[in-house]
Amino acid sequence: MEKQILILGAGYGGVKTACGLQRQDIPFTLVNDQPYHQFTTLMHEVAGGRDHPDDYRIALHDLIDPRVGKIRIGTVSAIDWKGRRVQVDGASLEYDVLVVALGSETEFFGIPGLQKYSVQLWGFDSALDIRRRMVELVKKATAEHPVNVIVGGGGLTGVELTGELADWIPHLSRQYGVRPEHVHLILIEAMETILPMLDVELQRRAKQVLEQKGVQVRTGTKVAEVKDGQVIVDGHPPLSYSLFIWTGGVRGNRLLGENGFPVDRKGRVPVDPVFHPKGISDVFVIGDCAAFPGPDGRPLPPTAQLATQMGDHLAQNIGHLLKGTPLNAFHPHLRGTLASLGRGQGIGKVGNWKLAGATARFLKEANKARYLWSIGGWKTFSRKRGQIRLA
Ligand code: NAD
Known part of the structure; x- marks a missing residue:
């Protein structure tokens, strides 16, 4: 009998798995809460008004051949990996092989007021929301009432977004007859440097480029609390904001932990070299919600680069599984x-x-x-x- 292969999530890992299965003519069902695949790594461009938003997403039915793959639009609410079924919008879907590629979510670290008062760069809709808010704010900027846009978290997401907004603000200001100096863009980072994961030389270069674009880069500035219109930072006076965008970190999708998968402190599921969580051999976990050990034994960071490689690899391995041949261990290519x-x-x-x-x-x-x-x-x-x- 045909095996039921269920893929949860149409992000980079899920879509790559689906496309890889499709190339081998292996039937599957792809479940996603939106009818499109979004280019998550480019959401700062959507937020920063760069091109037409529709260039940053693709309808799933344009990627999936209905003769091979079924698309199910709905929200996964529970995964019963002992009973081999998944709840999607009240319906129960059975599987023989489950691929969990549900990505990550924003980490708020329990900081008071942060979730309530911040917006996050989290997918297509939130990127569009930031884009719209920026237009509305810039329109109103005056010398008496300047606009303060604060980006909290100077990792790759925060830096890419800030760079994009910094380039957009002069255009927007011109469009609405506003002086660009009445729109302040501030990047705050808890550590002593932005991009703490990169070399010192690149950190300096990034800071220099942002400052040349008019961004105020404030390092050693840790968000302790967020109130309506004010960010409270450790050891400094509070900062007023018109828009506060939080880009301070991510954790694995909460569904995993909530459904009894073993998870690490970042909510990600430790997996073996073929992406099985310990002791669960009919489930594969890939992408941002998997903790895959790197060369030093520590989990690799959650990146699109890895998720796509994992999806490609898993599709091949599912082919092996169906043929009864051994699965190959995954060896990531860390390209930079x-x-x-x-x-x-x-x-x-x-x-x-x-x-x-x-x-x-x-x-x-x-x-x-x-x-x-x-x-x-x-x-x-x-x-x-x-x-x-x-x-
Ligand atoms: P991150 O965790 O990498 O960076 C978050 C930053 O916020 C850190 O520098 C951290 O020190 C800072 N921060 C945390 N708490 C803070 C606080 N209370 N106050 C002020 N600053 C605080 O998160 P990210 O940038 O969203 O990246 C998530 C993952 O996605 C990473 O693995 C990253 O490599 C990947 N990513 C990659 C790219 C790319 O390759 N171009 C782009 C975006 C994200």
């Missing part, structure tokens, strides 16, 4: 990190090469093109290449 610093510049490290400026930006744009091609070939590439700027 590339981050944009606005529309014309980037920063990053690929192998031992430290990159900055237009080269890093070019490689980042080339990555977008490669990804589009990998999920849907020419058809997808030609439809969605609007956000790619290779020249």
Whole structure:
């Protein structure tokens, strides 16, 4: 009898698994709460008003061939891995093989008021929300009532978003006849540097580029509490904000822990080299909700780069599973990190090469093109290449 393969989540890991199964003609059902796959790593561009928002998502029915894959739009509310069934909007879906690729969610660290008063850059809708709010705020900026946009958390998400907003503000100001100096953009980071995961040289370079674009970069500034219109930071006077965007960290999707999967302190499920959680052999967990050990034994960071590799690998392994041949262990290719610093510049490290400026930006744009091609070939590439700027 045909095995029921259920994939939860149409992010980078889930979509790559689905596309890989499709290429092998292996039937599956893909469950997602939205009818599209969004390019999550580019949401700062949506928030920063760069291109048409629809260039940053693709309808699932344009990716999945109905002769091979079924699409089920709904929200997963429970995973019964002992009874091999999943609850989706009140319906119970049975499976023989389950792929959990439900991604991560914002980490609020229990900071009082943070969830209530901040907006987060979390997917397409929230990116559009930030985009709309920015327009409304900039329109109203005056010398007496300047606008303060604060981004909390100077990791890759916060830095990419800040770079994008910094480039957009002068355009927006011109459009609405407002002076750009009446719109303040402030990036606050708890550590002594932004991008603490990168080399010192790249950290300095990123800070310099942001400051040249008019961003106030405040390091050693830890958010302790958020009130209506005010961020309380340790050891400094409170900061007033018109918009506070929190980009201070992520944790694994809460559904995993809530449904009895063993999770680490970041809510991610430790997995073995073929992505099984310990002792659960008909479930694979990949992407941001998996804690896969890196070369030093510590879990690798949750990135799209890894999620896509995991999805490709898992699709091959499911092919082996159905044929009864042994599964192959996953060996990640850690190619490096590339981050944009606005529309014309980037920063990053690929192998031992430290990159900055237009080269890093070019490689980042080339990555977008490669990804589009990998999920849907020419058809997808030609439809969605609007956000790619290779020249
Ligand atoms: P992160 O955890 O990497 O960075 C969050 C930042 O917020 C940290 O620098 C942290 O010190 C700071 N912070 C935490 N609490 C704070 C507080 N109370 N006050 C002020 N600052 C505080 O989170 P992220 O940037 O969202 O990234 C999440 C994951 O996604 C990472 O693994 C990252 O590598 C990946 N990512 C990659 C890219 C890329 O490759 N271009 C882009 C975005 C995200």
